[in-house]
Amino acid sequence: MTPELGHGAIIVAGLLAIYGALVSAIGGRTGRTALLESAQHAALGVFGLVTFAMLLLIYSFLTFDFSVRYVAMNTNLQTPYYFRITALWGALEGSLILWAWMVALYTLIVILRHRHNARELYPWVLTTMLGVAAFFLIVMAVPAPPFERMTPIPANGRGLNPLLEDTGMITHPVALYLGFTGFTVPFAFAVGALATGRVGDRWITLTRRWTIVAWYFLSLGLLIGGWWSYHVLGWGGYWAWDPVENAAFMPWLTGTAFLHSVMIQERRRMLKLWNIGLVIMTFALTLFGTFLTRSGVIASVHAFTQGAIGVFFLSFLSLVVLVSLALLAWRWEALAAEGELDSVVSRESAFLLNNVLLVAATFTVFFGTVFPLLSEAVRGVKVSVGAPFFNQVTVPLFLGLLFLMGVGPLIAWRRASRDNLRRNFLWPIAIGIVSAAIIFAAGVRSTLAVLTLALTVFVTATVAVDFVRATRARLRMGEGLLPAMGGLLVRHNRRYGGFAIHLGILVIAVGVTGSQAWSLHREATLKKGEAVELAGYTFQFAGLAARDAGNHFLVESTFKVTNGNIAPREMRPAKKFYPQEQSPIAHVDYRLGWVEDLYLVLGDFERDGSQATVKVQVNRMVSWIWIGGVVLTLGTLLAILPDRKKPA
Amino acid sequence: MKRRSLRWLLPVAALPVLALLAYGFRVNHRDIPSPLVGRPATAFTLTSYAGEPMSLEAHRGRVVVVNFWASWCIPACYEEAPVLERNWRAYRDRGVMVLGVDIQDKPDAGRKFIEQFSLTFPNALDPTGKVSIDYGVYGVPETFFIDARGRIRAKHVGAVTDAVFQREVDRLLAEAK
Numbered sequence: 061m062t063p064e065l066g067h068g069a070i071i072v073a074g075l076l077a078i079y080g081a082l083v084s085a086i087g088g089r090t091g092r093t094a095l096l097e098s099a100q101h102a103a104l105g106v107f108g109l110v111t112f113a114m115l116l117l118i119y120s121f122l123t124f125d126f127s128v129r130y131v132a133m134n135t136n137l138q139t140p141y142y143f144r145i146t147a148l149w150g151a152l153e154g155s156l157i158l159w160a161w162m163v164a165l166y167t168l169i170v171i172l173r174h175r176h177n178a179r180e181l182y183p184w185v186l187t188t189m190l191g192v193a194a195f196f197l198i199v200m201a202v203p204a205p206p207f208e209r210m211t212p213i214p215a216n217g218r219g220l221n222p223l224l225e226d227t228g229m230i231t232h233p234v235a236l237y238l239g240f241t242g243f244t245v246p247f248a249f250a251v252g253a254l255a256t257g258r259v260g261d262r263w264i265t266l267t268r269r270w271t272i273v274a275w276y277f278l279s280l281g282l283l284i285g286g287w288w289s290y291h292v293l294g295w296g297g298y299w300a301w302d303p304v305e306n307a308a309f310m311p312w313l314t315g316t317a318f319l320h321s322v323m324i325q326e327r328r329r330m331l332k333l334w335n336i337g338l339v340i341m342t343f344a345l346t347l348f349g350t351f352l353t354r355s356g357v358i359a360s361v362h363a364f365t366q367g368a369i370g371v372f373f374l375s376f377l378s379l380v381v382l383v384s385l386a387l388l389a390w391r392w393e394a395l396a397a398e399g400e401l402d403s404v405v406s407r408e409s410a411f412l413l414n415n416v417l418l419v420a421a422t423f424t425v426f427f428g429t430v431f432p433l434l435s436e437a438v439r440g441v442k443v444s445v446g447a448p449f450f451n452q453v454t455v456p457l458f459l460g461l462l463f464l465m466g467v468g469p470l471i472a473w474r475r476a477s478r479d480n481l482r483r484n485f486l487w488p489i490a491i492g493i494v495s496a497a498i499i500f501a502a503g504v505r506s507t508l509a510v511l512t513l514a515l516t517v518f519v520t521a522t523v524a525v526d527f528v529r530a531t532r533a534r535l536r537m538g539e540g541l542l543p544a545m546g547g548l549l550v551r552h553n554r555r556y557g558g559f560a561i562h563l564g565i566l567v568i569a570v571g572v573t574g575s576q577a578w579s580l581h582r583e584a585t586l587k588k589g590e591a592v593e594l595a596g597y598t599f600q601f602a603g604l605a606a607r608d609a610g611n612h613f614l615v616e617s618t619f620k621v622t623n624g625n626i627a628p629r630e631m632r633p634a635k636k637f638y639p640q641e642q643s644p645i646a647h648v649d650y651r652l653g654w655v656e657d658l659y660l661v662l663g664d665f666e667r668d669g670s671q672a673t674v675k676v677q678v679n680r681m682v683s684w685i686w687i688g689g690v691v692l693t694l695g696t697l698l699a700i701l702p703d704r705k706k707p708a
Numbered sequence: 709m710k711r712r713s714l715r716w717l718l719p720v721a722a723l724p725v726l727a728l729l730a731y732g733f734r735v736n737h738r739d740i741p742s743p744l745v746g747r748p749a750t751a752f753t754l755t756s757y758a759g760e761p762m763s764l765e766a767h768r769g770r771v772v773v774v775n776f777w778a779s780w781c782i783p784a785c786y787e788e789a790p791v792l793e794r795n796w797r798a799y800r801d802r803g804v805m806v807l808g809v810d811i812q813d814k815p816d817a818g819r820k821f822i823e824q825f826s827l828t829f830p831n832a833l834d835p836t837g838k839v840s841i842d843y844g845v846y847g848v849p850e851t852f853f854i855d856a857r858g859r860i861r862a863k864h865v866g867a868v869t870d871a872v873f874q875r876e877v878d879r880l881l882a883e884a885k
Contacts (some may be wrong), residue, residue, distance in 0.1 A: 129782075129783060132782050132783070133782055133783070136780070210782075210783055210786070210826060212786065212825075214779075214782055214786060215817075215820055215824070216779075217781070218780050218781070218782040219780065318808055331853070351729070370732075370733060371755060373732065374726070374729055377726070378722075378726045381722045381726065382719050382722060385719035385722060386716075386719045388718060389715040389716050389718050389719060392715045430725075430728060430729075433728060433729070433731065434728060437731045439857065492851075517815045546781075569807075581885050603711065637810055639778075639780055639813065639814065640778070640780040640781075640812075641812075
């Protein structure tokens with residue numbers, strides 16, 4: 061009975077969403093507020109019903125209702141209760157529920173926050189949001205029903221994909237989906253702006269926080285995905301340019317571009333067309349990402365179910381892209397810039413260049429991702445595009461962005477004077493050059509590493525110069541040091557939140573550079589008692605043990621790790637044998653450190669425990685990537701603080 | 709004015725990209741041809757769940773369908789089990805043999821699966837995984853159609869349907885005459 065109830069709730073929610081979208085649009089055209097109110101009630105109903113359906117599915121998981129196919133596919137009797145809850149988003153159908161629920165939740169928040177302050181745009185915003193929700197509900201009603209029954213009912217389920225039995229996988233999809241769905245809001249406002257012709261700054265001011273929040277969750281999703289890949293997959297890396305990673309990275313790139321370009325529109329009333337285009341692109345790319353991961357059109361390590369769902373997603377993607385671009389063409393005149401670019405040496409042009417680089421990176425990643433498809437369509441040849449292509453093309457773009465990160469926030473609007481340039485950049489550039497020399501003298505010979513690190517120092521110096529100067533100004537007005545600094549952060553929270561986010565990105569950049577340049581690894585086959593050395597550490601193979609660990613069989617090795625400075629310790633990389641998996645799954649053992657991580661992966665072994673192959677890695681500076689994520693979080697929190705009234 | 713019409717190129721430009729993505733539906737990444745098709749099928753002898761020897765050699769001269777399955781293989785193996793049983797009953801009088809190989813499974817779970825579907829064709833556990841390795845099984849279910857001369861003639865990945873079973877078996881039966 062429960063599954064039928066859930067399926068019914070989804071169908072009714074879908075119909076309500078369609079109804080709400082329609083009456084909201086009619087209400088917007090005719091100005092009849094009763095219709096708008098009805099649409100709001102519909103949105104509330106959608107949220108309630110989707111919540112209900114989601115709870116029912118969780119209930120089915122908790123009670124092992126294997127008559128529900130999705131439950132049977134993603135849990136078995138050995139799955140612990142917390143993974144039974146998170147199995148909700150362990151595969152396609154449940155992810156869709158979560159997705160629809162988030163869109164419905166965002167719709168409610170939009171109603172609460174904006175029903176009075178966005179009068180003209182509001183009906184179209186509601187129409188768009190409910191339209192998106194309706195799409196996901198239709199997908200769940202027709203090609204991918206989460207509550208589909210399964211006959212005959214199996215005695216036990218298949219079980220969750222073992223790689224997903226990890227805390228990273230509990231949080232990664234949630235953060236990523238919050239980011240993906242979050243961009244629905246700015247997109248809905250952009251559609252509202254185009255539909256009403258009110259393409260001025262209003263929609264941008266209203267969506268600033270939304271965009272930052274969506275961007276933040278997307279960043280967080282990417283970082284947690286990297287963390288999961290690093291400590292679960294056992295290849296020692298965190299990013300592989302896999303199509304599915306790219307799919308999440310592309311909207312991040314365009315979203316980042318948008319966050320910057322809106323500032324030009326706010327200040328100079330330029331780039332209206334560009335901004336709307338970026339939002340459309342970002343939202344379309346979130347759909348494209350889902351399409352890519354769910355349709356099986358492009359081969360990826362993230363294999364999900366294939367089927368009719370791809371056709372639904374592509375149709376919706378086409379609808380979104382074609383309708384919004386047509387709206388854009390229709391409002392072409394209204395989108396003309398009111399301001400002009402005065403000088404090449406100005407903040408406008410720094411931001412413009414930032415946008416060009418980000419969009420170029422997006423196109424590069426897009427091209428690399430769909431190239432296998434293009435090749436097969438045009439030449440009939442199967443190819444794959446790997447990391448070398450993406451690295452070679454995007455790294456120079458990212459270096460350029462790093463440089464602009466130092467220039468953009470400090471250079472003057474309109475036209476930078478010599479004095480402005482000297483005041484802001486003389487010291488940072490000098491410090492950057494000196495640091496490059498020091499890094500080189502310290503023995504770093506990789507040009508890329510020297511360049512990245514020196515740029516990082518340069519950007520940090522620009523932030524420091526700005527902050528010190530502003531604090532001094534306040535000190536002169538008689539404030540104490542701490543109140544002066546705190547007051548700066550709170551009063552100019554947007555500016556300093558942005559700076560903090562930049563610092564977070566810098567820390568991540570250092571982590572990526574360091575890990576690429578200085579990580580070491582080697583593989584060795586050891587007899588019991590033998591040892592392998594790497595980077596001053598000795599790893600001695602002390603033996604193997606095997607045991608039944610509930611839902612899998614575990615073969616665990618023990619290594620004694622020593623070096624001159626630390627007390628000997630044990631590390632236990634293992635292999636897990638799940639009955640439902642074709643090949644065993646490596647269980648990495650790692651010790652995180654500020655500068656270096658020890659990382660052991662067990663390979664082949666003799667059944668009697670006499671011999672084992674191990675991959676030993678000393679990964680440098682990877683932790684900085686996760687620390688950067690924390691800094692990014694703090695910066696985002698600062699940036700979205702409510703605006704304070706400036707003191708009179 | 710010329711510029712007025714040019715701006716409509718914007719939505720039009722999106723069409724080729726969308727068309728390319730649509731083309732993707734025609735591509736099947738799993739469709740990797742098995743090098744075993746056309747080769748002699750590797751012999752094997754296992755002990756069936758009924759406790760009797762189950763060997764491929766014993767059925768030389770007949771059309772043999774070898775199906776790899778597992779009790780945890782949801783839903784595909786559950787979908788195809790009744791299909792296999794139905795077709796085995798329909799074709800057994802014409803000399804067709806169906807052999808089930810249960811891989812990476814616990815014996816109790818495998819036995820339960822056989823009881824659940826009242827399977828009457830021989831099924832055996834592949835305890836060491838040797839048979840599935842010999843046949844290059846990538847995922848369950850996979851099904852091999854072997855002709856009367858002992859050569860693998862077709863491989864089917866995913867749940868077998870009535871249409872697939874009948875098409876392949878009819879073809880091999882026709883040849884054998």
